[in-house]
Amino acid sequence: MHPAVTKVKVIEDHKLRVSFENGEQGELDMTPYLDFGVFSRLKNPQIFNQVTISFKTIEWPCGVDLDPEFVYEKTVKR
Template identity: 55%
Template sequence: MYPSVKTVTASSDYELIIEFDNGECGILDMKPFLDKGVFKELKNHNEFKSVHVVFDTIEWNSGADLDPEFVYSKCHSKQKLQKDHVHG
């Protein structure tokens, strides 16, 4: 079973910074997919930045979306997030 997407943030270089519900985060480089089908519309930076979480994956305002299993398997640099502890 794959983890669900918790948050997604678009970078200016067509990369997505993704946090999963298992505490991992990673980067998904979308550049290789921007010449394919519905993803061509994502070359427009405003459209690319419209990415948001829907259910357990990500989607854009244009209707393009990605399978959550694909998102998790293609993310690079997956690592557990460190929680900051503040001592008082």
């Protein structure tokens, strides 16, 4: 089980600053995923900037959400 997301902030085009309940934090670059399926909805900056936390992970009002394990693994570099 991965730690829950506690804070998310857009820091530049399609990049997020994500904080977790265990105190770790890092950047998540969504650019590589924007040409795949539902993620293409996030190309629009107005939509991307509406990111929120829901159920311990990240989601957007347009119906796109991310697996908590993906968020943690792609954000916290070990």
